[in-house]
Amino acid sequence: MFDNLAAKLNDALDWQWGDFEPYIEDLLAREVNAETVEPWMRDWSSFSKLWGEVSSRLRVATTVDTTDEEAAQRYKNLMSNIYPKVEEKSFLLNQKLVESGLVPEGMAIPMRRIKAEIALFREENLPLFVQESDLGLAYNKVVGAQTVEWEGEERTITQMAPVFLEKDRERRKEAWLLIQNRLREDRETINDLWLQFMDLRKRIATNAGFDTYRDYIWQDKGRFDYTPEQVLQFTAAIEEVAVPAMERLNNADRDLLGLETLRPWDTDIDPQGREPLMPFDSIEAFQQRAESIFMQVDPELGQQFRTMRTENLLDLGNRKGKGPGGYCTGFPISKRPFIFQNAVGLDRDIRTLLHESGHAFHGFARYELPYAQQMQSPMEFNEVASMAMELLASPYITEDNGGFYNESDAARSRIDHLKKIISFWPYMAVVVEFQHWIYSHHDEATDPASCDAKWLELWGRFMKGVDFSGYEDFILNRWRRQLHIFRYPFYYIEYGLAQLGAVQVWANALQDQAKALQQYRDALALGATVTLPQLYEVAGGRLAFDAETLKTYIDLIEKTIGELETA
Incomplete structure (x- = not known):
């Protein structure tokens, strides 16, 4: 049967x-x-x-x-x-x-999740999950329809990204204001969806016997190996270590650009005034060069990516009506992953594809485990699989490896990537603390105006070095377009913890690329058969929340940026 x-x-x-x-x-x-x-x-x-x-x-x-x-x-x-x-x-x-x-055999760790699912199950929540899914589709539809008219053409928000690489500052500002005003048009519609999301989540948590949705979702996400208090310890470490590092980077870019202040439309421009990196002009070339890179990283991984190409398991280009963001999902009975992306020919598109391909390689590895329950590895490690691949593949993005760039442009790309790792941690802390506040202050957070106030407070704490003076209202667009807050609640700390894990894998690769890659692949193959700290250990790192560890690797990132800039 x-x-x-x-x-x-x-x-x-x-x-x-x-x-x-x-x-x-x-x-x-x-x-x-x-x-x-x-x-x-x-x-x-x-x-x-x-x-x-x-x-x-x-x-x-x-x-x-x-x-x-x-x-x-x-x-x-x-x-x-x-x-x-x-x-x-x-x-x-x-x-x-x-x-x-x-x-x-091999089910001791998955049994933790199974027992948690039993404890959380309430029949009365099933129709609420359906309603939540329908709201998610409605949110996607609103965001997917957000376009602007630019130079006589209708463009998606994603398709506007190349404008922010142009040297003409006034043009960048014009584009930024056009986008932000368009996003603001949907604010009331999204606010209405927010009220419905919050009502549903309160009822789900109450039905399951929890005082707060935070307590409920912690169990639902299988976070057995760390606590909410450790997460807030991590955001405090970010405020202590990563925020000053981000501010140093932003101030350095401001000085190179010769500006009094760095404005939000200045953050993507090359600080030395060079032409923007435009690594590919067709999706076919994008896929072909990515395959060549993966063949250099590891021939077996390269073959897996080739399989995805030939079996039409990649949807990479941006177009009107396409959903936002990027993801990799699994087709487990076919033993295949699928990658979705919104590429428009930018340098960041390369990193997105490397990232999602890391998820795909993790999928291929987990499909070899005997039981479906063993494949449900923790997301805090799934993101190590993706973020570490961005870094493990970075030495091979040059043209002589079949990739995208000459040596100089490859260095630019890697510098930008490393800078974005540092600047990501503070933004992650904003999203994470925002969600901790939301689901610990449900009644207050059901009011979008209260959410606006909290978002601005956190933005002021963590996001240093970019001047929004006169445009503070547009900062409020950001949480409404952050997909995870609406569709995947309490999902974001995974990225921050995993980024630190990935940087540890990369640090190992700087000493011995082959050994680091083998440790990485050994960890991917374990799926959910060991604990989260053990997965990090097998991959060559440590699950960490402290400022000292974070500082060690931010120092390494800044040192490497300096070396690449002077090479």
Whole structure:
């Protein structure tokens, strides 16, 4: 019954609950004992992979074209009529495994998440999750429709990015103001969605027996190896160490540009006045050169990327109606990842693709594990997989490796990347502390005006060196366009912790690239079979929250920037 599920994938994209139900009922009816637990787990995994891929493919269809009403309706049907029933039955399967008292080989760590899911499950929350998903689609549609008219053409916000690399400062300012005014037009619409998100999340947490959504989501995200207090220790370390480093970088750029103050439309321009890096002019060239880079990093990884190219598992170019951002998702029964991006020919597009490809390589590695539950590695390490690949691939972005740049331009790209790592930590701290405040002060944070005040307060604490005088109101656009705050609540600390982990992998690579790459790949292959600190250790790093560790690696980044600038 379960042996040929992969062959049923195409049909399963149109299945209704009655088509999925027999598989779960078969699993629930079977006896689970020491002799049967392994084949039972394999069959459960086969079903979970099919369900996971169906869900993922239908969700992808809503992001590659946010105007596709048929795709939206198919996904809404999945979430409204099938997802709640699958969740309810999955709870019973989890319960069946736990009550058996058995822990199959390699399942000790995944059992923590399974037990947490049992503890959190409330049937009355299932329709609320559906409503939350529908709100997410509505938010995507608002953001996906945000365009401006520039030089007689309609352009997406992403397509405007090249303007901020131009030397003409007045033109950059004009473009920035055009965008910010357009974003502000949707403020009330997004505020209305915010009220609905907050109401739902309060009800979800209350139903599950939690005083705050923060306490609920901490368990829901499987954060077993660190606490909210450690997260705030990390943001304090960022304020102590990373904020002054970012301010030093911004002041240096201001001086090179000969400006009295660095304004928000000045942050992407080359501080030495050089022409912007425009590494590719077609998506085909983008993919081809990326493949060459990965072949240099590791031939097996290069072959995996080639597979994604040939099997149309890459959607990289920006276009009107496409959802925002970039992501890598999994098609587990096909044992394939899928990368979504909004590339427009900029240097940052390279880093985005390297990043999402790190996720993809992690996916390929995890698909070899026997059980679906072992593939659910913690996001705090999943982001190490992606961020470390940005750095591990950086020596190979030159033309002589089949990449994008001559040696000089490659150095520029790497310098910009390293600067952005430093400046990311303070912004991450803003988002993280904002979300801690939101979900610890629910009633106050339900008012968008209170959120505005808190966002400005945090911005003032962490975001140093860029002058928004006269345009403070536009800072408020930023939290409304931060996808995670709306669609993936309390997801962002993962990026900050993982960035520190990735920099540790990179520091090892500076000493021995081959060894660092092997440690990285060894950690990817573990999936969720060990704890989060152990994953960092196998990768050659340490899960850290303290200012001393952060300072060690910020010092290394600043030292490397100096070396690249004088090379």
